Amino acid sequence: MADALITSTIKVALEKTLALANERIGKLFQFKKDLETLRGSVAMIQAVLADAEEKQTHDQAVQLWLQRLEAVAFDAENLLDELNYEALHRQLVGKVRSFILSSDINIVFRWRMASKISDINKKLNKINKEANDFGLIRFQRATFPPSTTAKVTLNRETDSIAGHYVVGRAKDETRLVEILLSLSENAVSVIPILGMGGLGKTTLAQSVYNNSQVDSHFEKKIWVCVSDNFEVTRLLKMILESLTRRNVEITSRDVIVQEIRQQLVGKKYLLVLDDVWTESQILWDDFLRLLRGLNATNGNWCVVTTRKQQTASIVATHDPYVLGKLSDDDCWFILTEKANAGGEIPEKLQVMKKEIIKKCGGLPLAASAMGGLLRMKGKEESELILMNKLSNLSGDEDSVMKILKLSFNCLPSPAVKKCFAYCSMFPKDTEMKRDMLIELWMAEGFLQVDLKNKTMRKLESITWKFYCRVLCWKK
Ligand SMILES: Nc1ncnc2c1ncn2[C@@H]1O[C@H](COP(=O)(O)OP(=O)(O)OP(=O)(O)O)[C@@H](O)[C@H]1O
Ligand SMILES: [Mg+2]
Structure with missing residues (x-):
C-alpha cells in the first residue's frame, strides 16, 4: 500500500504547488518566468504519474524516482506556501510597495527565494528527463481526476454508511455461545478463534459478544483489541478502561489490578482479546495468572481471536475454534x-x-x-x-x-x-x-x-x- 500512497502524496503536493504558483506571487516577487517554468515542469510530471504508479510495483528505478520526486514536490509546496504567506502578511501590514523596492531584508528574502526556485526548477527538470529515460508514458491531463481537492457532488443529501450485516455464521455463533455458557470449574477458561486474516474472526467474536444469552449469562463484558503489542500492563489498563468507560492514567500495575478487582468482585465476566499475535509463553502465563486472581467466581471466559496457530496453542485451555471459510x-x-x-x-x-x-x-x-x-x-x-x-x-x-x-x-x-x-x-x-x-x-x-x-x-x-x-x- 505504501507505493500507492506515495503517488497520491505527490499528486496532492503537485496540485497544491500549481494552485499556489499563481500570477499574484509571480508579479509581487518578480518571479513570473521562474514560476512559469515550474508550472510547466509540474504539468509534464503530472502527465507521467499514472504510468509511474503502475510501473513502480515491478520497477525499482521508478520507485526511487518517485521518492526523489516526492522530496522535490514537498520542497516546492513549502516554498510556495512561504511566498504566499509572506505576500499575505505584507498585504496585511500595507507594505507591499516598500517591501519590493526598499528593504534590505526583503532583498535578501527575494534572493533566497529566487535561488530556491531555481534549485527546484533544476531538480524538476532532471526528474522530467529521467521520466523520459525510463520511458514513462504521458497521459492527457484530462485523464486525471479534475482536482485533488474534495469535489463532492451535492446532488444527494442523505449519504450513509452501509448497515452492518453478518451472514453465514449462525452455526458458529450458536456453537461458541454453547461453549461459553457450559458449566465450568475453571476460574478462567480460554478459547481461541483461529483463522487466516479477513476470515471474519473479529466479526464472529462481536456477534458472540452481543448475543442475548451471553448478555444475560455474564455480568461483565470486556472487549480489548490487542494487536501485536502484548504488554501486560497495557492490557490491564485497557481492561480497566473497557470496564469503566473512561481514560485510565494510572501507571502502577498493582493499582490497576486492584481497580479491576473492585469492578469484578463477585461477577462472572467474559473477556474478548481481539487480534492477538504473541508467541511468548512467559507473557501469556503472567497475564493468565493475573486474570485468575481477579475474582473468586468460576466460569469466567476469555475469547482470543488470532491468526497464529502457535498463539492459539499457547493460550488455549479449550480446543481452539477453527473458523471455516464462508459458503x-x-x-x-x-x-x-x-x-x-x-x-x-x-x-x-x-x-x-x-x-x-x-x-x-x-x-x-x-x-x-x-x-x-x-x-x-x-x-x-x-x-x-x-x-x-x-x-x-x-x-x-x-x-x-x-x-x-x-x-x-x-x-x-x-x-x-x-x-x-x-x-x-x-x-x-x-x-x-x-x-x-x-x-x-x-x-x-x-x-x-x-x-x-x-x-x-x-x-x-x-x-x-x-x-x-x-x-x-x-x-
Ligand atoms: N459473516 C460475515 N458477513 C458479512 N461480512 C463479514 C462477515 N465476516 C466478516 N465480514 C467482513 O469481512 C471483513 C473482515 O472481517 P474481520 O475483521 O472479522 O476478519 P478477521 O478474521 O478478524 O481479520 P484479521 O485477521 O485481519 O483481524 C470485515 O469488513 C467484515 O465486516
Ligand atoms: Mg480481526
Whole structure:
C-alpha cells in the first residue's frame, strides 16, 4: 500500500504547488518566468504519474524516482506556501510597495527565494528527463481526476454508511455461545478463534459478544483489541478502561489490578482479546495468572481471536475454534450487497458469478473488498477489472491484499486517497469521532472547501459526504 500512497502524496503536493504558483506571487516577487517554468515542469510530471504508479510495483528505478520526486514536490509546496504567506502578511501590514523596492531584508528574502526556485526548477527538470529515460508514458491531463481537492457532488443529501450485516455464521455463533455458557470449574477458561486474516474472526467474536444469552449469562463484558503489542500492563489498563468507560492514567500495575478487582468482585465476566499475535509463553502465563486472581467466581471466559496457530496453542485451555471459510452463496451475498447496495445484480456480474466467487476463496474480506471495488468502478469497467487486473487471484490472503490495493488505487482522487491513508497512522481499531477526523483532515489541508461561498450547513454536508466516500469507498 505504501507505493500507492506515495503517488497520491505527490499528486496532492503537485496540485497544491500549481494552485499556489499563481500570477499574484509571480508579479509581487518578480518571479513570473521562474514560476512559469515550474508550472510547466509540474504539468509534464503530472502527465507521467499514472504510468509511474503502475510501473513502480515491478520497477525499482521508478520507485526511487518517485521518492526523489516526492522530496522535490514537498520542497516546492513549502516554498510556495512561504511566498504566499509572506505576500499575505505584507498585504496585511500595507507594505507591499516598500517591501519590493526598499528593504534590505526583503532583498535578501527575494534572493533566497529566487535561488530556491531555481534549485527546484533544476531538480524538476532532471526528474522530467529521467521520466523520459525510463520511458514513462504521458497521459492527457484530462485523464486525471479534475482536482485533488474534495469535489463532492451535492446532488444527494442523505449519504450513509452501509448497515452492518453478518451472514453465514449462525452455526458458529450458536456453537461458541454453547461453549461459553457450559458449566465450568475453571476460574478462567480460554478459547481461541483461529483463522487466516479477513476470515471474519473479529466479526464472529462481536456477534458472540452481543448475543442475548451471553448478555444475560455474564455480568461483565470486556472487549480489548490487542494487536501485536502484548504488554501486560497495557492490557490491564485497557481492561480497566473497557470496564469503566473512561481514560485510565494510572501507571502502577498493582493499582490497576486492584481497580479491576473492585469492578469484578463477585461477577462472572467474559473477556474478548481481539487480534492477538504473541508467541511468548512467559507473557501469556503472567497475564493468565493475573486474570485468575481477579475474582473468586468460576466460569469466567476469555475469547482470543488470532491468526497464529502457535498463539492459539499457547493460550488455549479449550480446543481452539477453527473458523471455516464462508459458503459461495454467502460470499456472493456480501459481494453483491456491497457492489449494488441492495439493487438488482447486473447481468454481466451474474454471468461471471462462478468465476468471481472463486476469486474470493471463501474470505468475507475479499468478497467485501471486491464488491466495494466493483461499485466504485461502475458496471462498464467491472468486467474489465475482473478479467484483467484481478484475473489471477487464487482466493488466499495475498488475493485480499491485491484487491485492497487495487481498491485504494481506484479511489476517486488523490485527496480521498490521502484521507484514507491518513487513517492508517492510528493504531488498529482506534475509535474516533467523525467530526474529529474531519477536523484533522482539514488541518492537514486534504479537504479544501471554499469557506466564503459555503454556508455552515452546506459545509457540514460536504464534509459528511467526503467522510462517507472515504470510509465506505463510495463513488
Ligand atoms: N459473516 C460475515 N458477513 C458479512 N461480512 C463479514 C462477515 N465476516 C466478516 N465480514 C467482513 O469481512 C471483513 C473482515 O472481517 P474481520 O475483521 O472479522 O476478519 P478477521 O478474521 O478478524 O481479520 P484479521 O485477521 O485481519 O483481524 C470485515 O469488513 C467484515 O465486516
Ligand atoms: Mg480481526
